[in-house]
Amino acid sequence: MQTVRAPATSANLGSGFDVFGVALDRPTDVVRVEKADRTTIEMTGVGSQYIPEDPEKNVVGAVAEALDAPAHIQIDKGVRPSSGLGSSAASSAAAAVALNALYDRGLSREELVPIAAEGEAVVSGEAHADNVAPALLGGFTIARGGSVTAVDASIPLVACLPEIAVSTRDARAVVPTSASMEDVVHTVGSAATLAVGMCRDDPALVGLGMDERVVTPARAELITGYDAVREAALDAGATGVTVSGAGPAVLAPCPDPDRRHVAAAMVDAFADAGVESRAYQTRVSGGATLY
Numbered sequence: 001m002q003t004v005r006a007p008a009t010s011a012n013l014g015s016g017f018d019v020f021g022v023a024l025d026r027p028t029d030v031v032r033v034e035k036a037d038r039t040t041i042e043m044t045g046v047g048s049q050y051i052p053e054d055p056e057k058n059v060v061g062a063v064a065e066a067l068d069a070p071a072h073i074q075i076d077k078g079v080r081p082s083s084g085l086g087s088s089a090a091s092s093a094a095a096a097v098a099l100n101a102l103y104d105r106g107l108s109r110e111e112l113v114p115i116a117a118e119g120e121a122v123v124s125g126e127a128h129a130d131n132v133a134p135a136l137l138g139g140f141t142i143a144r145g146g147s148v149t150a151v152d153a154s155i156p157l158v159a160c161l162p163e164i165a166v167s168t169r170d171a172r173a174v175v176p177t178s179a180s181m182e183d184v185v186h187t188v189g190s191a192a193t194l195a196v197g198m199c200r201d202d203p204a205l206v207g208l209g210m211d212e213r214v215v216t217p218a219r220a221e222l223i224t225g226y227d228a229v230r231e232a233a234l235d236a237g238a239t240g241v242t243v244s245g246a247g248p249a250v251l252a253p254c255p256d257p258d259r260r261h262v263a264a265a266m267v268d269a270f271a272d273a274g275v276e277s278r279a280y281q282t283r284v285s286g287g288a289t290l291y
């Protein structure tokens with residue numbers, strides 16, 4: 001038997017659509033695997049009643065298939081599905097690390113990235129790696145083409161998760177298919193600023209570098225109360241605000257001492273919009289851990 005804990009992640013960070021990601025120190029999924037003749041899946045935890053246990057439909061089934069590692073897989077969900085906090089990626093990454101150890105495949109974390117990304121293809125139709133890369137490697141990651149660059153970072157963050165479901169598939173459908181050159185130039189400037197901010201552990205630069213004008217505004221429309229939550233977070237000390245992954249979670253970096261205040265302000269603003277929410281006071285952290 002092998003047991004792995006894998007973290008929630010936040011992809012995009014505004015300016016790095018389908019490229020940037022960070023691992024968060026909470027919430028987490030825990031996956032246990034035992035060798036078996038065929039793959040079976042057992043789910044418990046947050047939102048598990050909405051996740052299919054059929055290996056053809058659960059992300060970990062695709063990971064077991066890609067590693068040729070049939071197993072009985074128990075998943076205890078801490079990351080709510082359809083949250084924008086990399087719920088499917090947490091399970092995929094944990095299963096990849098656990099099955100790699102169970103069957104002594106000897107693959108590195110980098111080599112497990114495309115394997116865990118096969119799980120993402122099950123839910124969104126595309127094997128994008130911007131959530132599984134940080135879930136496996138930790139820190140701030142840049143997933144570009146087939147390559148991944150990872151940098152350790154420790155930026156304080158608030159991830160506020162409203163009681164709204166937004167599927168990645170639906171959120172991808174609203175992404176504009178083109179952008180003006182002016183917006184492209186703006187995004188490049190933001191992305192570069194954000195990357196430097198991560199390398200310097202500077203929340204001000206990270207917040208500034210989240211600003212993006214093409215994908216984020218389209219997705220914000222799917223999140224009731226987004227504009228008010230954004231304003232409230234900035235007033236409370238957040239250095240920037242963006243949609244986490246495909247949403248509906250909203251992500252705000254801030255200096256450490258402001259984190260509690262920012263979290264409360266975001267929850268209150270969602271409540272004023274008639275939406276219940278939960279704020280995770282978190283930070284950029286390490287990747288999946290094998291017990």
Ligand SMILES: Nc1ncnc2c1ncn2[C@@H]1O[C@H](COP(=O)(O)OP(=O)(O)OP(=O)(O)O)[C@@H](O)[C@H]1O
Nearest residue numbers: 058059082083084085086087088091123168245246
């Ligand atoms: N092990 C799993 N854990 C979570 N979701 C799963 C799993 N297996 C299949 N799914 C399905 O994946 C979908 C959730 O994935 P989705 O990518 O939409 O959300 P997310 O991972 O929280 O978001 P994001 O990638 O934007 O951070 C749900 O439809 C769920 O049923």
Ligand SMILES: N[C@@H](CCO)C(=O)O
Nearest residue numbers: 011018130168245246
């Ligand atoms: N980059 C992906 C992350 C969600 O899985 C998106 O925003 O659609």
